[in-house]
Amino acid sequence: MDVRAIYRAIAIPECAVPYDRASLKVFYPAHYGDSAEERNSGVVPANAALAPFPVVIMMPGINVGPEAYTWLASALAEQGIVTVTYTLVAEEMPGYISLTPGLSITALTPEHYGKHASATAVAPILEDLQALNNEGVLAGMLDLQRVVLGGHSAGGTVALLNANADWFPGVCAAFSYGAHAGAATALGYAEDAMFTLPSQLPLLIMGGTRDGCIAHSGGRYGDPSASATLRVEQTFDQALQSERGDSYLAIIEGANHFSLAYPADHSTGRPFIDMATTQADDSLRELLSSLICQFCLAVTREDASARAQLQASIVQGHPLITRGECR
Secondary structure, three states, rough: OOEEEEEEEEOOOOOOOOOOEEEEEEEEOOOOOOOHHHHHOOOOEHHHOOOOOOEEEEEOOOOOOOOHHHHHHHHHHHHHEEEEEEEEEEEEOOOOOEEOOOOOHHHHHOOOOOOOOEEOOHHHHHHHHHHHHHOOOOOOOOHHHHHHHEEOHHHHHHHHOOOOOOOOEEEEEEEEEEEOOOOOOHHHOOOOOEEOOOOOOOOEEEEEEHHHHHHHOOHOOOOOOOOHHHHHHHHHHHHHOOOOOOOOOEEEEEEEOOOOOOOOOOOOOOOHHHHOOOOHHHHHHHHHHHHHHHHHHHHOOOOOOHHHHHHHHOOOOOOOEEEEEEE
């Protein structure tokens, strides 16, 4: 399967200059025909046989470049799922300028949480996807009623907290890795408080037993000696309020916080507080890719085979999944 990508630039209306612009990279399944136009422009037609394409919006961790998710975006595109990665730089907290998934801190405070979206980039990305569906290489090929929010680290939290079709029509599910719904005491919450998830859509919540970033960030939530997985598990057990049988938890043995980000970039972010993996990194990525692709195919294409494989891996037991559940 050929995978190609196109670049886009969008405005983020909620953000102040100069942080009101983002660049997108949109991965899609392609079919190279060796035409003169393709050789001249580098633009390869989409593989129309797989259309209409569901969409994943991949939300990054803080200071994790979008190239870290190219491997996953390519794997999803190979399954016929258009995937968007993006670069957005913002000053989310005074004095801290970083690459970000796009987050309104005000929307997370006790008086505002749950009243409106906290994800600032999602609506502009959806608007641009509609423009792509109107003209260009992907015209008429996007299924914008089947959009999945995916995310890593802070991006995973943003995905989980904003998996709400009332806020973002067309969003049908969300997945996260290395993320949880813990509410920081700096925002005015009590120690060990959890955000309540919207809980209206299917979710896939994943974490690793060697997640040093979560383990060493417990002080933000009033717990300086935090576990690598406890808050991820509490997100599934307590913050999620659904028993539909379409939401999953997978705790992966030996995976660390950056197992989803490849190749590793130690120049930004907080990899220096992570723990070393205790399983082969390519095996961990293979499992993560499999779970994410199966989940996305199950929820966007109603693929019974993908759902069965997902259930088999998570519920019946993959050797690297130490806790797997479905609710």
